[in-house]
Amino acid sequence: MANTLVSIQILPKTKGGEDVIPYVDEAIKVIDESGVKYRVNPLETTMEGELEQLLKIIADMNERMIQIGSKNVISQLKVLYQPEGITMDELTEKYD
Numbered sequence: 695m696a697n698t699l700v701s702i703q704i705l706p707k708t709k710g711g712e713d714v715i716p717y718v719d720e721a722i723k724v725i726d727e728s729g730v731k732y733r734v735n736p737l738e739t740t741m742e743g744e745l746e747q748l749l750k751i752i753a754d755m756n757e758r759m760i761q762i763g764s765k766n767v768i769s770q771l772k773v774l775y776q777p778e779g780i781t782m783d784e785l786t787e788k789y790d
Contacts, residue, residue, distance in 0.1 A: 695779030695780075695781065696731075696742045696743050696744060696779065696780060696781060697744055697745060697775060697776055697777050697778075697779055697780065698742070698743060698744060698745040698748055698773065698774065698775050698776070698780070699740055699741070699742055699773070699774040699780055699781075699782060699785070700740070700741050700748045700749075700752070700771060700772070700773050700774075701735075701738045701739065701740040701741075701771065701772040702738060702739055702740075702741070702752060702755070702769055702770070702771050703737060703738040703739075703769070703770040704717075704718060704721045704755060704756070704759065704767060704768075704769050704770075705767065705768040705769070705770070706718075706721075706759040706764035706766075706767045707764055707765045707766045707767070707768075708763070708764060709763055709765070717759055717762065717764060720758055720759070720762055721739075721755045721758065721759065722734060722739060724751065724754050724755045724758050725739060725741060725751060725755070728747075728751045728754075730742060730743040730747065730748065730751065731743070731781075731782070733782055738770075738772075740782055742780075742781055742782050745773075745775055752769060752771070755769070756769060
C-alpha cells in the first residue's frame with residue numbers, strides 16, 4: 695500500500711504570457727507515464743505512491759516544464775505521509 699498522497703498545482707511561467715494549459719497537460723503526462731495512481735482535479739492533481747517516488751515525479755515535472763520552454767516553475771504541494779499506508783479512496787470514499 696502507498697504511504698503518501700501528494701497534491702500538486704504546477705504554475706509554469708510561459709513565454710510572452712501564453713496559455714499554461716498545454717504545459718499543465720504535459721506535466722500530467724509526466725505523471726501518467728510514471729505509472730502511479732493519480733486523480734486530476736480542477737485546481738490540482740493528486741498522486742498516490744511512495745514518498746521518494748512522488749518527489750522524483752515532481753522533480754521530473756518541473757524539469758519537463760523547463761525543457762518545453764518555461765523560464766521557471768512554481769509548484770505548490772500538499773503532502774500526506776502516513777507510514778502505515780494511505781489511499782485516495784480511503785479519504786474520499788464517503789463522497790464518491
